[in-house]
Amino acid sequence: MLYLDPPAVPWRGRLWSHLISDVSFAELHAFAELLGAGRRGFDRDHYDLPAERFRVAVWLGATVVPSREIVRLLRDAGLRRPKPRAARLPGRGSGEAAQLPTQVGAGPVLPAGVRLG
Numbered sequence: 001m002l003y004l005d006p007p008a009v010p011w012r013g014r015l016w017s018h019l020i021s022d023v024s025f026a027e028l029h030a031f032a033e034l035l036g037a038g039r040r041g042f043d044r045d046h047y048d049l050p051a052e053r054f055r056v057a058v059w060l061g062a063t064v065v066p067s068r069e070i071v072r073l074l075r076d077a078g079l080r081r082p083k084p085r086a087a088r089l090p091g092r093g094s095g096e097a098a099q100l101p102t103q104v105g106a107g108p109v110l111p112a113g114v115r116l117g
Contacts, residue, residue, distance in 0.1 A: 008067065022073050
């Protein structure tokens, strides 16, 4: 079965929903293709669906659920793919000072598009 939450996540001037399947990723990809949602909208275990496609998704058979149900449904189906946790610095939470890189040019790796300063 396919589920989506109401469009409530703002990003780039639009509101977005999360579209999931509790059956398989194949079902999810097929439904997204039917909606005209490109694979770019797929994020690990769901599609980010713009608000303007919400009514069509419901008309095609997706069930609307509260946002908090999306993760529960994915977990129950065994389809949850959470984001990887950021690497922890040594010493965090242990009272020790973290060992930071000391050589010139060494430093933390930042996500694409993120700049310091």
